[in-house]
Amino acid sequence: MKWEHALADFKTYLHIERGLSQHSIDNYAYDIQKLIFFLENSEKDITPININHHTITDFIYHISKEVKPRSQARIISGLRSFFNYLIFENYRKGNPVEQIEAPRLGRKLPDTLSTKDIDNLIAAIDLTREFNGVRIGERDKVMIETLYSCGLRVSELTGLKLSDLFFEEGFIKVTGKGNKQRFIPINQGSQKMIERYITEVRSQINIKPEFKDTLFLNNRGSALTRAMVFTIIKNLAKDINLNKTISPHTFRHSFATHLLENGADLRAIQLMLGHESITTTEIYMHLDRSHLKEVLTKFHPRRAL
Structure with missing residues (x-):
């Protein structure tokens, strides 16, 4: 079996059986290509x-000089999945990555914004800004409000459809990682902003047929790309001289952190974020120690001693 054939079959498996997004599949393929390139350069007929x-160990040692521990861990995990797939298909019996330990990683706390930072970012949006007759300033405001008020991933935001809006029930339907769907509550203020955007801005766009159901559009009537959302947020941070490196995911982290600070249940936050494991959500417990102190002071039975 050639590497190209094995990789093509693995990508098909990830798409059909695992239901992963194209972005995730590309990341898997990119890491496996690193191994293929390493073998080609070493002229080993493997x-x-x-x-x-032993060959996998040599490869990991080789990339350790070039990539950070977090990337090493991701590559090892991807290779382990790849060879598990080959075992599943009865192409081989053992996994050569099984005994290789990934680098130990410290838990990285996510960057967050204060509510004042978010207010300043949204206030900095020029609502009069137009491009080819499309009021993109108003679109950007609604988009960022939705990103923050619902805690969405950027891919969930750009993939949001008109048919996903269930405003009478007070929810939106979101398609997350692995094409898993969940319902997220949306406040009335955000609902009104989206409805106004649909009526006054989106209706003025010449929409391409394949994007008739897509909520947020560019001025050419196509879906916004993830890169465009990154650029919009990066430029806003620059406009207000925000000395932080932020991305769309920063709003998602801020959403979770602010809910927790205001007393929201961790399990509820997990469901809204679409985390499979509560341990993923628990990272937000580490962000605001002052909040934890308030909880202890308020609820511990021996607080008055």
Whole structure:
């Protein structure tokens, strides 16, 4: 079996069986290509079937000089999944990555914004800004409000559809990682902003047929790209001289942190974020120690001693 064939079959498996997004599939493929490139440069006649633990170890040692521990851990995890797939398909018996330990990573606390930062970012949006007759300033405001008020991933935001809006019930339907769907409550203020955007801004766009159901559009009538949302947020941060490196995901982290600070239940936050494990959500418990102190002072039975 050639590497190209094995990789193509693995990508098909990730798409059909695992339901991963194209972005996730591309990341898996990119990391496996690193191994293929390493083998080609070393002129070793090694196939996906006969590659062994020692060769994988040599590869990991090689990339450790070039990539950070977090990237090393991701590559090892991806290779382990790849060879597990080959075992599943009866192409080979053992996993050559099984005994390789990923680098130990410290838990990285996510960057967050204060409510004042978010207010300043939204206030900095020029609502009169137009492009080819499309009021993109108003679109950007609604988009960022939705990103923050619902705690969405950027791919969930750009993939949001008109048919996903259930405003009478007070929810939106979101398609997250692995095409898993969840319902997220949306406040009335955000609902009104979205409705006004649909009526006054989106209706003025010449929409391409394949994007008739897509909520947020560019001036050419196509779906916004993830890169465009990154650029919009980066430029806003620059406009207000915000000395932080932020991205769309920063609003998602801020959403979770602010809910927790105001007493929201961790399980409820987990469901809204779409985390499979509560341990992923628990990272937000580490962000605001002053809040934890208030909880202890208020609720511990021996607080008055």
